[in-house]
Amino acid sequence: MTTVAHAPTKAHHEPMSFWRKYIFSTDHKIIGIQFLFVSLFFLLVGGLLAMQIRWQLGFPGKPMPGGGLLPETMIVNGVILPEYYVQLVSMHGTFMVFFAIMPLLVGVYANFLIPLKIGAHDMAFPRINMASFWLAFLAGLIMFASFFVPNGPIRSGWTNYAPLAARPDLSGVTVGQMLWCVSIVVLGLSSVLGSLNYITTVINHRAPGMTWFRMPLSVWALFITAILGVLALPVLQGAAIMLLFDNVLGTHFFDPVAGGQALLWQHLFWFFGHPEVYILILPAMGMVSDIIANGSRKPIFGYHSMVFAIIGIAFLGWLVWGHHMFMSGMNPTLGSTFMVSTLLIAVPSAIKVFNWLGTMWRGNLRFHVPMLNAVGFVSMFTIGGLSGIFMAATPVDIPLHDTQFIVAHIHYVLFGGSLFALFAAMTYWYPKMFGRVMNEPLGKVHFWLTFIFYNMTFFPMHIIGMGGQMRRIYDPTIYDFLKPQQPLNVFISLSAFALFAVQILFAINFLWSLKFGKNAPQNPWDDNGLEWSLPNPAPHGNWERTPNVYRGPYEFSSPEAGSADFLPQNLKLPTDRDPVPATLRAGH
Amino acid sequence: MTQATQTVDVMRPPFPAEPGAGVYSNKLGMWVFLASDVMFFTALIGSYIVLRFGVTEPWAKPGAVLNVPLTAVNTFLLICSSVSMVKAYAAIADGKKYFLRAVPGKLLRDGGLKFWLLVTMICGAAFVGVQLVEYIKLVGHGFTPSGFREGSLLAEHAAADPVKYGAAAAGMYGSTFFTMTGFHGFHVTCGVISMTYLYFTKVLPEKYSPQDYRGIEVIGLYWHFVDLVWIILFTIVYLI
Numbered sequence: 001m002t003t004v005a006h007a008p009t010k011a012h013h014e015p016m017s018f019w020r021k022y023i024f025s026t027d028h029k030i031i032g033i034q035f036l037f038v039s040l041f042f043l044l045v046g047g048l049l050a051m052q053i054r055w056q057l058g059f060p061g062k063p064m065p066g067g068g069l070l071p072e073t074m075i076v077n078g079v080i081l082p083e084y085y086v087q088l089v090s091m092h093g094t095f096m097v098f099f100a101i102m103p104l105l106v107g108v109y110a111n112f113l114i115p116l117k118i119g120a121h122d123m124a125f126p127r128i129n130m131a132s133f134w135l136a137f138l139a140g141l142i143m144f145a146s147f148f149v150p151n152g153p154i155r156s157g158w159t160n161y162a163p164l165a166a167r168p169d170l171s172g173v174t175v176g177q178m179l180w181c182v183s184i185v186v187l188g189l190s191s192v193l194g195s196l197n198y199i200t201t202v203i204n205h206r207a208p209g210m211t212w213f214r215m216p217l218s219v220w221a222l223f224i225t226a227i228l229g230v231l232a233l234p235v236l237q238g239a240a241i242m243l244l245f246d247n248v249l250g251t252h253f254f255d256p257v258a259g260g261q262a263l264l265w266q267h268l269f270w271f272f273g274h275p276e277v278y279i280l281i282l283p284a285m286g287m288v289s290d291i292i293a294n295g296s297r298k299p300i301f302g303y304h305s306m307v308f309a310i311i312g313i314a315f316l317g318w319l320v321w322g323h324h325m326f327m328s329g330m331n332p333t334l335g336s337t338f339m340v341s342t343l344l345i346a347v348p349s350a351i352k353v354f355n356w357l358g359t360m361w362r363g364n365l366r367f368h369v370p371m372l373n374a375v376g377f378v379s380m381f382t383i384g385g386l387s388g389i390f391m392a393a394t395p396v397d398i399p400l401h402d403t404q405f406i407v408a409h410i411h412y413v414l415f416g417g418s419l420f421a422l423f424a425a426m427t428y429w430y431p432k433m434f435g436r437v438m439n440e441p442l443g444k445v446h447f448w449l450t451f452i453f454y455n456m457t458f459f460p461m462h463i464i465g466m467g468g469q470m471r472r473i474y475d476p477t478i479y480d481f482l483k484p485q486q487p488l489n490v491f492i493s494l495s496a497f498a499l500f501a502v503q504i505l506f507a508i509n510f511l512w513s514l515k516f517g518k519n520a521p522q523n524p525w526d527d528n529g530l531e532w533s534l535p536n537p538a539p540h541g542n543w544e545r546t547p548n549v550y551r552g553p554y555e556f557s558s559p560e561a562g563s564a565d566f567l568p569q570n571l572k573l574p575t576d577r578d579p580v581p582a583t584l585r586a587g588h
Numbered sequence: 589m590t591q592a593t594q595t596v597d598v599m600r601p602p603f604p605a606e607p608g609a610g611v612y613s614n615k616l617g618m619w620v621f622l623a624s625d626v627m628f629f630t631a632l633i634g635s636y637i638v639l640r641f642g643v644t645e646p647w648a649k650p651g652a653v654l655n656v657p658l659t660a661v662n663t664f665l666l667i668c669s670s671v672s673m674v675k676a677y678a679a680i681a682d683g684k685k686y687f688l689r690a691v692p693g694k695l696l697r698d699g700g701l702k703f704w705l706l707v708t709m710i711c712g713a714a715f716v717g718v719q720l721v722e723y724i725k726l727v728g729h730g731f732t733p734s735g736f737r738e739g740s741l742l743a744e745h746a747a748a749d750p751v752k753y754g755a756a757a758a759g760m761y762g763s764t765f766f767t768m769t770g771f772h773g774f775h776v777t778c779g780v781i782s783m784t785y786l787y788f789t790k791v792l793p794e795k796y797s798p799q800d801y802r803g804i805e806v807i808g809l810y811w812h813f814v815d816l817v818w819i820i821l822f823t824i825v826y827l828i
Contacts, residue, residue, distance in 0.1 A: 124613040196620040204613050230624040238631025242767060250734035251763035253635065258735075258759040259643045264635055 016540075026126035027540050031133050032112030033433055035103050036426075038137055040510075042099035045144070049092040051500055056080045056088075058493025060475040073152065082474045083172070086155040089472050091147075093158025094180070097280065098187055099140050101418050105283040106191070106229065107136060109425060110198045110222040112433065113287075116531035116538065117219050119207025119547050119570075124200040128193050135190035142183035149175040157472060159273070162254030162265035166246040174247070181244035188237035195229035198222060207530070209549030209579030213307070214569070216529060216553040217300065220307050221286025224314045225279050232275035239268035266328055270321035278317040281381075281413060282310060284421030285352060288374045290553070291424050292356050294527050295371030296363030297565050299554040302355040309348035309355075316345045326394050327401040335394050342392035349385050353378060364557065364565070368525070369443035373424035376451050380416025384409055387462065402472075405465025411458045423447070423506065430510075431524050435536040436517030439509050446505040453502055456495035460488050528553050528568045550576045618806045622813050625775075629817055632771060633824070636764040648754030648761055653731055653742065655722060656826050662718045663822050666776075669711030670815040673808050676704035680801040685794045701804070705783060705791055708811065712780040719773050723766075733766045735759040765825060772821055775814045782807055 022030060055064045063078025074084040111129065115122055123129045146153035153176040156165040160180065168174045202223045206215070215223075242253040243265065252258035254265045293300040300306060322330060322338035356378050365371070387409040391397045400406065423446075430438050464485045469476055476482045476489055523532040530547055531538070547570040555567035560575075572578075611619075640647060650656065684700035691698045699707075730740020735758035737743060746753035754761055786803050790796060796804060 125617060128617075192621070192624045196617050196624070199620050200613050200617045203616060204611070230620055231627050234624045234628035235631045238628050238635070241771070242632075242635065242763075245733065245763070245767060249766075250732070251767065252734065252759040253639065253763050253767075259639075259645070259757055260760065260763070261639060261642050264638055264642075267638075268631060268635065 021540075024130060026122070026130050028111045028115050028123045028126070028129060029433070029538060029540075031129055032108050034133055035107035035111060035136070036433075038140060039100050039103040039107060042095050042140060043101075043104070046092050046095035046100050047500055047503065049088050049095065051497065052080060053085070053088050053092060054493040054496040056085055056474065057476060058490045060477055083155060084152070085474045086157070086472065087153050087176075090154045090157050090160075091143075094143065094154070096414070097158060097276070098184070099136075099143065101280050101414060101422075102191075102276075103136055104422050105280065105418060106222070106225060107133070107194065109218070109283055109287060109429075110194070110226065112429065113218055113531070114198055114201055114222055115205070115542060116432070116534070117216050117529055117553075118202060118205060118210050119530050119543065119549060120201055120205035121541050121543065121546070123197050124205060125197050129197050132190045132194035132197065135186055135193070139183045139187035139190060142179050142186065146176040146179040146183075149179065152176055154180045159269055160243065160265070161269075162243070162246075162260075162262040163256060166243060166254040166260075166262075166265070168247060177247050178244060181240040181247070184240040185237050185244070188233040188240070191229050191233045195226035195233075198226035199230065202226075207546050207549050210530075210569075213304065214549060214552045216286075217289035217303070217306055217310075218283070218286035221282045221289075221310050224310050225282045228275045228279050228282075228314055228317065232272045232279065235268060236272035236276075239265065239272065242268075263325075263328060263330065266325050267321070270324045271318075273324065274321040275314075275317045277413075278313055280418055282313065284377065284418045284425075285310070287425045287428075288377050288421050289352075289356070289359075290527075290529070291370045291374040291428055292359050292378070293554045293556060294525055295366050295368060295374065296360045297366065297556045298359055298363040299552075299556060300355065301358030301361075302351070303552065303554065305351055306355055309351040312348035313345060316341060316348070320345065323392055323397075326397045332394075339392055339394050343389065346385065346389055346392075353382055353385075369438070369440060369447060370424040370428035370525070372444065372447045373420045373427070376447065377417055377420040377424065380412055380420060380454075384412030384416055387412060400465065402470055403465035404461045404469045404471060407471055408458050408461035408465060411461070415454060415458065420450075423450070426510070428525065429531075430513065430517075431520030431536045432531055432534075433537060434514055434517075435520055436513050437520045437524055438513045438517060442505060442509045446502060446509065449502040449505070450499065453495050453499035457492055457499050460492050464488050464492075523568075526564075526566045528555055528566050530569050533568060533570050548572065548579055550579070612802060614802050614806050615809070618809050622809065625813065629768075629771075632764075632768050633820070636768060636824070639760050639764060643757045643760055645756030646751050646754055647757050649752050650827055652752050652754070653726070653761070654765070654826055655725070658718065658722060659822065659826055662715055662722075663818065665711050665718070666715045666815050666818055669708045669715070670812055672704045672707040672711065673811050675699065676701050676708060677801070677804055677808050679704055680796050680804055681798055683798040685796065701796065701801075702787075702791055705787055705804070709780055709783045709787065712776055712783070712811075716773055716776050716780065719769065731762060731765075733762045735762050768821055768825060772814070772818055775817070779807070779811055779814055782810075 021027075025031060025034070052064065055062075061079060064075065064080060065078075067075045067078035067080070070084075074081060074087075080088070111123070114120070143153075151173050153173070154160060154165065155171050155173050156177075160177075164171050165177060168177065171177065202215075202219060242251070245251040246253055246255060246260075252260040254260050254262055256262050289300055289306060319341040320338055322334055323342045326335050326338075360375075367375075387405070391400055391406065391409060427438050427443055430436070464482075467482070467485050469482050469485060469489075473479075477486055520536045522535060524536075525532075530549070533547060534542060549569050550572055551567065551569055553569055555561070555569075557565045558567045560573060561567040567573075679699065680701040684698070685702070686700035687702040687706075688697045688699055730737040730742035736746050736753075736755070742753065746755035746758065750756065786807060790803055
């Protein structure tokens with residue numbers, strides 16, 4: 001009986017051509033890096049769209065600088081047209097959710113980290129993994145192409161509510177709507193292929209001794225996220241296909257005039273959409289857990305409760321989609337059921353926040369850039385989570401629904417949460433990806449300026465939201481009751497421009513360090529993870545021999561470690577026994 | 589078959605074995621994919637249920653619009669293909685790589701992997717073919733994804749007997765029918781293409797052995813799933 005566990009890998013030979021190595025690569029690390037560059041590009045696109053939204057809300061009717069570059073169908077004399085404004089809002093959401101945050105968290109870090117952290121030589125299905133990237137890239141191109149077709153991209157918001165999205169005669173968008181649906185179907189396929197790869201890899205390819213409860217929390221979170229992805233994305237695909245057929249084949253799924261149900265779209269979309277919310281935050285939570293334990297030089301507080309909190313959030317995430325629909329005309333009794341299940345999610349989320357605080361409590365804190373961003377994540381996610389509880393309560397949601405308060409909430413969890421975690425993760429695993437360290441002082445300046453301008457941008461949105469400013473209006477100054485708030489809108493817009501400008505620091509740091517950064521030592525953060533037992537960057541196929549794992553990933557400041565304050569997972573102490581190599585059990 | 593069960597239990601790796609759940613990765617990956625496919629069909633079937641019970645007007649009576657006897661034959665064909673898939677699986681588990689072999693003292697000859705997989709592919713392709721013929725006929729009669737085409741045969745029938753033909757709900761009927769059966773047909777087509785690929789790259793060159801027939805087992809899982817989905821669709825779309 002053979003075991004792969006101790007056989008040398010077959011990957012360590014023959015040099016590959018540039019195309020095979022970097023473009024059509026099956027190496028999980030290269031695929032992760034491909035995802036990184038592509039989704040950072042879409043993050044930039046989404047950001048540019050957001051700047052135009054903020055210009056319109058802060059300075060409605062005034063010519064936008066650089067507006068002359070855009071065609072007359074979008075901007076006339078520098079002034080954003082209402083049709084283009086809704087397209088901006090719709091495409092900002094679409095790009096950020098589907099092509100920036102989701103691939104950044106799942107595409108980049110599930111690909112890059114899972115095999116490295118569990119001691120695998122690659123993913124279970126490397127070629128399916130490559131297909132997953134190229135499908136995602138294709139989906140991005142299709143979505144991007146919708147800017148260049150007649151009548152432009154979708155005008156019905158990133159949620160594409162029917163019947164507006166289902167009836168070209170209502171929305172005025174034909175090709176753009178079809179492209180949105182096709183792109184989402186392709187992206188869903190990419191996500192399903194990626195996720196089934198992650199699940200199989202985690203179940204079947206852990207190194208000897210890497211038991212379930214010795215896995216880092218980042219791997220746990222990515223694993224649970226993959227399960228959510230595999231089950232949630234097909235629902236969106238099904239919905240997008242029906243929407244596509246409504247637009248192309250003349251079906252009437254979502255058209256009430258012909259017997260269809262507009263509310264059905266909302267149910268399908270949010271049945272996908274709420275698990276999607278946790279796809280966008282769980283990996284961030286996992287990676288932040290790793291970084292906070294490292295930065296505190298302490299074992300993570302309550303490891304098992306962290307794991308069960310992840311599982312609990314993922315499970316409850318399936319039962320709460322109706323809280324997006326309190327104002328949709330859905331049965332109010334259902335509303336209270338969804339209210340209760342939504343409030344329940346606060347429990348595992350709070351467990352996680354308390355455990356992060358418990359980890360930092362009396363730790364030997366090292367505020368390196370990843371740690372700063374991780375702590376930023378915890379604080380901002382807490383604010384976003386608390387405003388979520390406001391909206392979960394039906395009576396409070398009724399006045400807050402579809403106002404800027406919602407916009408503030410989603411940005412506190414997606415920007416303040418996911419994106420801060422991504423800044424942390426990008427800085428933390430940069431040495432592993434590129435063999436160099438990002439500039440530390442520049443990283444700290446970037447963190448503090450981002451943190452300040454971020455809060456200046458999004459916190460006032462709570463206030464103007466409670467003041468009644470609706471979510472997607474074109475011009476707040478035409479409503480008398482919103483006029484007193486306009487100075488605050490200007491303030492938000494100016495802060496948002498500053499926030500965008502500060503990101504240039506990150507871009508400079510990221511690109512400059514690729515070529516000129518300090519060479520990274522093998523273990524720059526004194527971490528225990530298996531990935532740091534490899535050179536930076538790690539070679540194709542990762543390990544010559546699969547490492548043995550002797551302990552969990554959070555043995556910081558362990559008395560067993562002697563003078564060092566960390567104890568790598570694969571370091572064999574005299575008292576450690578080798579794990580029994582896992583063998584395939586009989587048959588199936 | 590008893591022989592097969594014994595052999596199946598000892599399929600042991602000369603293929604690269606993985607530590608872990610004790611299920612080899614290809615099979616685990618297929619199970620996960622099927623889980624996601626269940627969610628896809630759940631979205632379509634769930635929408636069908638919601639829409640069908642959401643319309644207040646009568647739904648078309650079974651058999652009024654659709655050709656139930658033809659589809660029943662087609663269903664039988666697909667179930668047969670599932671049986672032949674099991675036969676293919678059992679054949680290779682017993683090491684029968686051949687097409688047909690004479691059995692002493694018996695009239696019928698014994699089929700091997702090459703025979704039974706070919707039967708499965710033919711049944712699958714025939715299913716898709718019959719479905720296409722049915723689609724063409726339906727569209728010819730005036731049944732389209734958006735309902736009954738104006739001036740068509742079906743539209744006349746529906747005007748004469750709106751309850752039997754579900755005239756008022758025809759739009760919903762067409763939308764759900766073509767979407768659900770269409771995507772099922774797409775799945776069958778993908779299965780046939782994959783089997784054809786395996787047939788020429790693995791089965792004909794005799795790459796499978798009783799020690800490693802993972803491809804057959806994995807495509808078999810997919811095939812049985814597609815068959816199961818059809819049985820559900822046939823029941824809820826054609827029979828009730």
